[in-house]
Amino acid sequence: MRKEKQYKPTASKSLGDNNSGKSLPEPVAYIAWYRSTMDLLRSEPMQLVHLIIPVESAYRSISYLGDLGLFQFKDLNSEKSPFQRTYAAQIKRCGEMARKLRFFQEQMTKAGFSTSARSARSSDVDLDNLEVKLGELEAELIEINANNENLQRTYNELLEYRLVLQKAGDFFYSAQSIATSQRREVEIQHLGEGSIDSPLLLEREMITDPSKQVKLGSVSGLVPRQNSMAFEKILFRATRGNVFLKQSLIEGPVIDPVSGEKADKNVFVVFYTGERAKNKIMKICEAFGANRYPFMEDLGKQYQTITEVSGRISELKTTIDFGLVHRSNLLQTIGYQFEQWNLLVKKEKSIYHTLNMLSIDVTKKCLVAEGWCPVFATNQIQNALQQATADSNSQIGAIFQVLHTKELPPTYFRTNKFTSAFQEIVDAYGIAKYQEANPGVYTIVTFPFLFAVMFGDWGHGICLLLATLYFIIREKKFSSQKLGDITEMIFGGRYVILMMAIFSIYTGLIYNEFFSVPFELFGPSAYGCRDPSCRDATTVGLIKVRATYPFGVDLKWHGSRSELPFLNSLKMKMSILLGVSQMNLGTILSYYNAKSFGNYLNIWHQFVPQMIFLNSLFGYLSLLIIVKWCTGSQADLYHVMIYMFLSPTDNLGENQLFVGQKFLQLVLLLLALVAVPWMLFPKPFLLKKQHQERHQGQSYAVLHNSDDPLEMERDHDSHSHEEFEFNEIFVHQLIHTIEFVLGAVSNTASYLRLWALSLAHSELSSVFYDKVLLLAWGFKNVVILIVGIIVFIFATVGVLLVMETLSAFLHALRLHWVEFQNKFYEGNGYKFYPFSFALLSEEL
Amino acid sequence: MGFLVTTLIFVVIGFIACLCTRICCNRGPSTNLFHVTLIITATVCCWMMWAIVYLAQMKPLIVPILSEGE
Numbered sequence: 001m002r003k004e005k006q007y008k009p010t011a012s013k014s015l016g017d018n019n020s021g022k023s024l025p026e027p028v029a030y031i032a033w034y035r036s037t038m039d040l041l042r043s044e045p046m047q048l049v050h051l052i053i054p055v056e057s058a059y060r061s062i063s064y065l066g067d068l069g070l071f072q073f074k075d076l077n078s079e080k081s082p083f084q085r086t087y088a089a090q091i092k093r094c095g096e097m098a099r100k101l102r103f104f105q106e107q108m109t110k111a112g113f114s115t116s117a118r119s120a121r122s123s124d125v126d127l128d129n130l131e132v133k134l135g136e137l138e139a140e141l142i143e144i145n146a147n148n149e150n151l152q153r154t155y156n157e158l159l160e161y162r163l164v165l166q167k168a169g170d171f172f173y174s175a176q177s178i179a180t181s182q183r184r185e186v187e188i189q190h191l192g193e194g195s196i197d198s199p200l201l202l203e204r205e206m207i208t209d210p211s212k213q214v215k216l217g218s219v220s221g222l223v224p225r226q227n228s229m230a231f232e233k234i235l236f237r238a239t240r241g242n243v244f245l246k247q248s249l250i251e252g253p254v255i256d257p258v259s260g261e262k263a264d265k266n267v268f269v270v271f272y273t274g275e276r277a278k279n280k281i282m283k284i285c286e287a288f289g290a291n292r293y294p295f296m297e298d299l300g301k302q303y304q305t306i307t308e309v310s311g312r313i314s315e316l317k318t319t320i321d322f323g324l325v326h327r328s329n330l331l332q333t334i335g336y337q338f339e340q341w342n343l344l345v346k347k348e349k350s351i352y353h354t355l356n357m358l359s360i361d362v363t364k365k366c367l368v369a370e371g372w373c374p375v376f377a378t379n380q381i382q383n384a385l386q387q388a389t390a391d392s393n394s395q396i397g398a399i400f401q402v403l404h405t406k407e408l409p410p411t412y413f414r415t416n417k418f419t420s421a422f423q424e425i426v427d428a429y430g431i432a433k434y435q436e437a438n439p440g441v442y443t444i445v446t447f448p449f450l451f452a453v454m455f456g457d458w459g460h461g462i463c464l465l466l467a468t469l470y471f472i473i474r475e476k477k478f479s480s481q482k483l484g485d486i487t488e489m490i491f492g493g494r495y496v497i498l499m500m501a502i503f504s505i506y507t508g509l510i511y512n513e514f515f516s517v518p519f520e521l522f523g524p525s526a527y528g529c530r531d532p533s534c535r536d537a538t539t540v541g542l543i544k545v546r547a548t549y550p551f552g553v554d555l556k557w558h559g560s561r562s563e564l565p566f567l568n569s570l571k572m573k574m575s576i577l578l579g580v581s582q583m584n585l586g587t588i589l590s591y592y593n594a595k596s597f598g599n600y601l602n603i604w605h606q607f608v609p610q611m612i613f614l615n616s617l618f619g620y621l622s623l624l625i626i627v628k629w630c631t632g633s634q635a636d637l638y639h640v641m642i643y644m645f646l647s648p649t650d651n652l653g654e655n656q657l658f659v660g661q662k663f664l665q666l667v668l669l670l671l672a673l674v675a676v677p678w679m680l681f682p683k684p685f686l687l688k689k690q691h692q693e694r695h696q697g698q699s700y701a702v703l704h705n706s707d708d709p710l711e712m713e714r715d716h717d718s719h720s721h722e723e724f725e726f727n728e729i730f731v732h733q734l735i736h737t738i739e740f741v742l743g744a745v746s747n748t749a750s751y752l753r754l755w756a757l758s759l760a761h762s763e764l765s766s767v768f769y770d771k772v773l774l775l776a777w778g779f780k781n782v783v784i785l786i787v788g789i790i791v792f793i794f795a796t797v798g799v800l801l802v803m804e805t806l807s808a809f810l811h812a813l814r815l816h817w818v819e820f821q822n823k824f825y826e827g828n829g830y831k832f833y834p835f836s837f838a839l840l841s842e843e844l
Numbered sequence: 845m846g847f848l849v850t851t852l853i854f855v856v857i858g859f860i861a862c863l864c865t866r867i868c869c870n871r872g873p874s875t876n877l878f879h880v881t882l883i884i885t886a887t888v889c890c891w892m893m894w895a896i897v898y899l900a901q902m903k904p905l906i907v908p909i910l911s912e913g914e
Contacts, residue, residue, distance in 0.1 A: 039878035441878065445885040453893070506890055510897050526901070527908055541909035548901050550850060551894065560908035570900045577896055632903025 040419060042435045042596070044374040046409035046832070050401040051369040051385070054394050058358070058367045061388035061398055062351050062835075068384050069836025070377040072410060074370045076359040085356040093131065094349035100134045101342050104334050107141060111328060113335050127348055130341060141330060148323045149260075155316045156257035160222050160265075161293045162309045167248045167267035168220045168295050169302050218271050219281050222254065223247075223290035225264040231288045235270065238280045244271040257291065269295070346840050354835050366396075370403070372410050372832065378402075409434045412832035419444060421496045429817045430827025435596065437589045439821050446582060448499035450815055453578065454757035454808040455500070457765055458508025459515035463801055465501035468494050500809075510552040511758075515796070516766035518555035525549060527556040567762075571755040573625045579751025579819070580618045583744075586823030587611055593824055601690075605683040609675035610740055610823075616668035616675070618748050627657045644669060680737040684730040691724045739822075747819040753811050761804050768795045847898060851891065858887035 049071075053061045065071045077085055085091075108114075223231050228247060235243055246269045253262040268290070270281055285292055296302050358367040373381055378400075385398040411432050415423045419440065425447065426432070426440040455461070471478060471494040478491050490497070512518045528545035529537050542556060549555075553570075557563045587610050594602035624637050635655040643650060644665050652662055772795065776788020821827070865879040 038881060039874045041878070441881060442885055445882055445889060449886070449889040449893075503889075507893060510893055537910045538912055539909070541907040543907060544904060547846075548898060550898075552897055554901060554908070556908045560910050562906050562909045566904075566906055566908075570897065573900070574893070574896045578892065581892065626899065629899040629902060632905065634905060 038441065040413055040415070040423075041438055041441050043411040043413050043432055043438065043829070044376065044832075046372050046412065046434070047375050047378075048403040048405045048407065048409070049371060049373055049381075050399075050403050051371075052361075052399040052401070053358075053367050053369060053385070054389075054396050054398065055365055055367060057388050057392040057394040057398065058355060059351060060392045061385055062354050063347070064384040064388045065381065066347065066351060066354070066835050066837045068377070068380055069834050069838050070373055071381060072372045072832055072834050073354050073357045074372075075357040076368070076370055077357060082356075086358075086360055087352040087355045090352040091349060091356065094345055094352060097131055097134055097345045098342075098349065100138045101338070101345060103138060104141070104331070104338060107145075108331050108335055108338070111331055113328070113331050127344070130344065134341070137330070137334060141327070144323060144327045144330065148320065148327065151316060151320050151323060152260065153257045155313065155320060156255045156260075157291070158309050158313050158316065160254060160257065160291055162306065162313065163250055163254065164220050164222060164267050164293045164295065165302060165306050165309065167250070168269050169299075169306075171246050171248070171269055172299075216271050216273060217278055218269055218295060219278070219285065219292055220267070220269040220295040221285060221290050221292035222250075222265045223268055223285075223288055224256075225249070225266050227288045227290075228266045228268070231268070231284070231290065234284055234288075235281065238284060239272065239277050242273065242277060243281070245269070256289075258289070343841055347837055350835070350837070350840055373834075374412055374832075408829065410832035411829040413438065413440070418495045421493045422447065424492075425496070425813065425816070426821075427831070429821060430825070431829045431831045433826045433829040436826055436829070437593045437596070437824060439586075439589070439816065439825050442585065442589075442820075443816055444499070446585075446820070447812055447816055448496065448503045450578070450582075450754065451500045451808050451812040452503030452507040453574070453754045454811060455504045455761060455804060456507035456511040456758055457513045457515065457761065457800075458505045459513070459517075460765070460796075460800055460804075461501050461504030461506075461508050463797075464497060464504060464805065468497040468501055472498060500805075511762065512553045512555055512558070513762060513765070516762060516769045518553075518558040520555050522551040523549065525554050525556045527554060568755070568759065571758055572752060573629075575751045575754040576618070576748060577622050577625060578754060579748050579815075580614075580622045582751075582815070582820050583614060583747060583823060584611070584619070586820045586825075587614060590824035601683055601686055605686065606679060606736075609678040612671050613675035613679070613741065614744050616672040618744060620665075620668050624657060631657065633657050676737065676741055679740065680733060684726065684733050687729055688724065688726050743822065747822075750819055751815065753815070757808055757811055761800070761808070764804070765796070765800055768792055768800070847895070847902075850894065850898070854887060854891040854894070858883060861887070 051061075082088060082091070232245055232247070235245055247266045248268075250265055250267060254265045255261070256263050256265075272278055272281055282292070284290075296305060355367070358369045360367055382400050385400060388394075389397045411434055413423055413432075422444045423438075423440045426438065426443055432438050452461070471491050475494070483491055508514065509521070512521075524546060526544050526546045526549045527542040530540070530543045538561075541560075541562065553567075557566055587607065590610070591603060591607045594600070594607060621637070621641060624635075624640060627633070628635060628637065635652075635657050640652065640655050640657075643652075648666055648669050649662075656662075769792070772788055772792045776785050776792075779785070861883045862880050865883065866876060869879070870876060
């Protein structure tokens, strides 16, 4: 998705370039011819460019190049640390601004604001103004936050205080009432002095009490409920039981003023005697996070404080609400322009980051940039540079200079929204080497086609088509919003799925399966009964009475006892034929690669023997298959192929398919046997010879005229050991040959997965149809039928449309990555990453 | 409809499709070639699939034997 957007703006312009070939400089004209080969087959021709930009127009130039998005800068200061670079200060500034923006975003998400979609208000914001503005806003926001926090804290404290006052007031009230009642009892007992059963001890105690009365202190407050037991225990132990603790539950959570989080709490009152106990209790309270509040014993004062506190609470509440409104207003104004600012800051940062990659001239008057750009963009880049020079009133223009280099340029394919997903499939395996034949061209067709061979059912194909059409029709809407991971993936591959669906409908028609049900769409079936009574239709079978069913599999096969043997034989042979064709295509592409790189060694000593080997074995097998079908011969192809190797001179007997088959087999076998050493030996030796010839031209030619390979080798080794290693080349060629020879066999076998998967698909869908839908239908019961239909739909969607699609997709992927691409694709290039603002905004 | 006639139909369809892309979206020689390549590849794939299935049924060695139920 990202790529598509990035390349879009350039595609239309560059087409104009191609057409107006006359005005182009020379290299472009040459490339225009080159490009006319085919879109997408070769990556864009690139050039290494040297830009010399005056300092005063540097910023603007880079900014315009970023808008253009077709220049990949090389880091010329890679040995310098980020702090040593020219524009480190500006980057730091941008970083600071980005930090402020992140802070705003954090605050907005906390407050539940979403950054509104890009606002239309695009008043040109200057970076300096923006910096000041961001600073002011940040200071304001921080102040508001701090104030709000203080107020909130006070507010929560007051709330807690009120709770303590209420709860503790209750204790005191109940305690006092108990105490007064006790005192009354005692007084009564005093009156009735002399009664024998009056407790002596109590009496004395009560009497002596007032004189000795110790002043009891009290501490009250709130303690978190989960700590309350421990709190009590510790208090008890620390004071050796010389305290009296009373706790009471508070219903509902309380907001803790310190942490600002909701917590369940208990109100406690501790009574103690003495200073030491008090200190201990204070410390324990602190340790347990228990907030203490003063408490008056006097009832009147209590009421007074409660009313006071309540008044302050309501006052604070309004202040806090006012503060919050103010804050949300501020955040909203930020939210309006947030995206714009964010983009601006990111752009600035990327510009300075790019500027840091340029090396500064000794005179400090210009910056020197080096980088890759596609050849077609030469004019656009020059225009952008001129524009920048003009806009910044610079005296000197920037200099654009093409460098010649042996370095491998980056790979850049101009894709559109349709081809990009297919190119991604290829890129996932490996980025094409610069100007290597791109398998993406054929993948656009063969990938969905091979998928469809495994997924042949036009009912399922239509379902896929509808699903992907939904994505394609609502493309604009989807591409502007953020999607989930899986949706994003499906959306990205919508055109791949579209092609897959179209081909599935086609192969479904060929297989004659619509949710596994055959239809007689293209004329009458070719098969009929042998006689009017149709007695032996179930024993001997039907007979072909008409011309072959014109399009696809005859429907009479469906559900017959010989369906599986027939379909297996058909699909297996089809897999081999398709596989051999695709492998041939891959090998032929290797020819085009060799031709385009001017590597004739590869054509004659790699491509030709490979074609011979592949086709003399598996091409011949394909031929046999076709001949067998055309003639209706009963020959056993396994037997033919196996005995072609085991005893090639034997008579074929009844397995002979055509005249001269034995002779042909002998020739093919010989060719295959010759092709293997042909692939292996000539190339490394010829490479060595080439290298030596090149080498001789440079050094003393006369002395090295001897043809003795051993001497040459010794000589060679002493000279340029690191340049040409014969052993390495030879081993490489050996591996390549073994890989191809064994691969020819194993890859052909690997294509049989087409058979297996398509068989599995059709069997599964017929099982769901027969065993669920038809079974439910047989009961003649509406409820069972509805249940059956629901089960059928879920099984079809879940197993066939989702899982089978996935597995067929993966197998098609493997067939392309391994069986097709290993014939020609090197995939060791690196991708072109231009400096582009379009990419930046995608990353937001 | 024999093998050759249907093959001819495939060729004609492929040809018409090529013409259509040429007329409808003519975007320079390289892109046109690309479109034509895609269409030819697709036509060949479809034709191959059809031809394989057709040939396999032309002179069948086995015939459909109906199941007992039918």
